[in-house]
Amino acid sequence: MDELLVRMHTQLQRLWEELRQGDIAVSVLRPLLAAIRNTTPGRQRTLRVVDVGSGLGYFVRWATSTAALGPDVEMVGYDLNTVLVAEARRLAVQEGLSCRFEAGDAFALPDQVDVYVSCGVLHHFGADELPAFFAGQQGATAFVHWDPVPTYLAPLGAWTFHRARMRDPLARHDGVRSIQRAHADDVLLDAAGAGAPRFATALHGLPNARFPILDVVRPVIGVAPDLAGPFCEALGPAAERLVTGRGPW
């Protein structure tokens, strides 16, 4: 069973690699971290980015390996599944990466967390569970969670991609189920606003409604109110793709 789980997650890692999710995530996180640096001059400590539900920790390991977010960023992956955490640690050690992986509740950390991130985690929660998920992150400076966009073309795209790229039936099934369970834009924005009311919340990069093929995932973003302006500034022209929810944008 453990072997199947690791094998399936190894196959699902192709979503990150082939849909270039690392680059897409960095295009939002780099401006966000720049805004945090600019609003906290004299900061001595490293910035901590925690990946919630990190699985095999591809994003944590990739960002560490490429230093894509900067040398002053500590990447930590959290997952409730101890088998996946153990495998993520093994992979990181073998590649000589300095990132950490921990098993447990990412929202119960004693250390300061600057940014919580995740990719493909939100749809594992029901809509009624999402506010509690966001509420757990109120101690951080920001959160950015990517999840598939449930457009009318998404089921076909998900089926095709997973059929072509995954070997195990379970991994193929997972992709299609993920799209079926993905939350609508307003559900995510409402849940983020209700669960984390102190944050300015937004979605970023929604696909074109008529021909939604360019964007497969989009993030729901929450930032501390004083960070909203600097974050928009750091995003540059990409700030035009923000769909704002609650808070002073």
Add this chain to the structure above:
Amino acid sequence: MVRVATSTAAVATALVGLCVLDAALVGYRAVCGRSAFVQRAVLDRRAGMVGAGVGVAVVIALGVWFGVVLAAADDPATALEALASAGGRMLVAYGAFTVVTVAALGVFWVAPPRWGSLAMVTILGPLTLLRPLILLVGSAAAVAGAGTWWPIALASVTVVLVAVAIETALLERWGARAARDYRPPPAI
């Protein structure tokens, strides 16, 4: 001695090139999704090279087959012409498939992430699924236009398809083992 026309040589060269390129991509695919390391460039390169090597072996095996076919023919020159004509029809299907694949790979590697992601979802993923169908379409086109040479054309495309199937199975087996044993180079 059969004289080989320039067009025949061009068709044969193009098909050989496509066969080796396709095998290189089969080799690459054979390790994809089997190792979760981030630093996999060494494995991916090796997989492509092993695939290309197997592709060359397939080309040699097919060369032996066509050599036997020509040697056994009553009129080797006409047989060669018929085979080249069939190969030309194959080339139309496989060439179009290759041009689209290479263009999409170019977009994936060079374009901004969103466009690279688009190339993967709309072209490269579906084309992987369509590859067996494209192989059959090219083979059917080769046989359909072969006239009285159809039995030889049919036997030849069957040999080609079996060779490609064996090549794919061998590379998949190799890929599973290579990915399992792979260890990334130590970080500098």
